[in-house]
Amino acid sequence: xxxxxxxxxxxxxxxxxxxxxxxxxxxxxxxxxxxxxxxxxxxxxxxxxxxxxxxxxxxxxxxxxxxxxxxxxxxxxxxxxxxxxxxxxxxxxxxxxxxxxxxxxxxxxxxxxxxxxxxxxxxxxxxxxxxxxxxxxxxxxxxxxxxxxxxxxxxxxxxxx
Numbered sequence: 001x002x003x004x005x006x007x008x009x010x011x012x013x014x015x016x017x018x019x020x021x022x023x024x025x026x027x028x029x030x031x032x033x034x035x036x037x038x039x040x041x042x043x044x045x046x047x048x049x050x051x052x053x054x055x056x057x058x059x060x061x062x063x064x065x066x067x068x069x070x071x072x073x074x075x076x077x078x079x080x081x082x083x084x085x086x087x088x089x090x091x092x093x094x095x096x097x098x099x100x101x102x103x104x105x106x107x108x109x110x111x112x113x114x115x116x117x118x119x120x121x122x123x124x125x126x127x128x129x130x131x132x133x134x135x136x137x138x139x140x141x142x143x144x145x146x147x148x149x150x151x152x153x154x155x156x157x158x159x160x161x
Contacts, residue, residue, distance in 0.1 A: 011089040012097045018112050025057065032114035032130075034061030034105040036068045038077040040087050043146060050144045051118040052093040059096045059112055060088050061105040070103055104129040114139060121145035 018025065031054045037044055052058040062085055068077040077084065085097045100108045109117065109130035117134040121143050125131055131141045 008086060008089045011095065012085045012099075015098060015100075015108060015111050017096070017098075022113075026113070028057050029055035029116065030057045030059060030112065030114040031055035031116040031118060032059045032061065032105075032109060032112050033118040034063070034100070034108075035120075036063045036072065036077060037084050037088055038068060038072070038079060040084075045091065047120065047144050047146070048088075048091060049093055054116045054118065054142060057095040058093060059098065059114065060094055061108050061112075062088065062097055062099045064099050064101045067101055067103055106130050106133075109133055113137065117141045119143055 031051050033048070033051050035044075037060070048058065048060070062081060063071065065077055065081045068081075079087075081099050085099060088094050088097045098108060098112070102108075106129050110133055114134060116139060117128065117130055118141075119128050123143055125141050125143065128141055128143075134141055
């Protein structure tokens with residue numbers, strides 16, 4: 001079990017990992033997405049699986065606890081960033097998880113330099129943070145439709161009623 005746990009934890013990396021491994025990583029098609037992933041659910045898993053299918057490596061930018069609070073309110077996150085990062089890393093098709101403190105992943109995207117930037121279907125490509133950078137560097141931007149009826153907010157509301 002320790003080997004498996006270590007493997008999972010090794011997938012949680014700091015920003016510097018991408019600077020130090022720039023040449024090695026860029027021989028593969030890197031897909032980047034981000035989010036809070038506060039209460040991981042079926043819709044998240046399908047979304048991440050679809051994102052992975054767009055390239056070789058899936059990098060997930062994870063909002064820090066402070067960032068989630070600023071975006072979602074004082075009662076969030078339900079799960080702390082270390083637990084959220086571990087759960088995401090345990091998914092076999094997630095290659096790396098990087099926590100970011102900012103409200104948007106714009107600076108992280110510039111460090112990762114993905115070939116493909118992915119967001120959920122509720123975003124318009126012109127409004128996706130980092131889209132300009134990715135496209136100016138020869139990459140693509142995609143949206144993946146949400147699975148109806150699945151959201152962390154809806155799950156939390158159900159639990160509270």
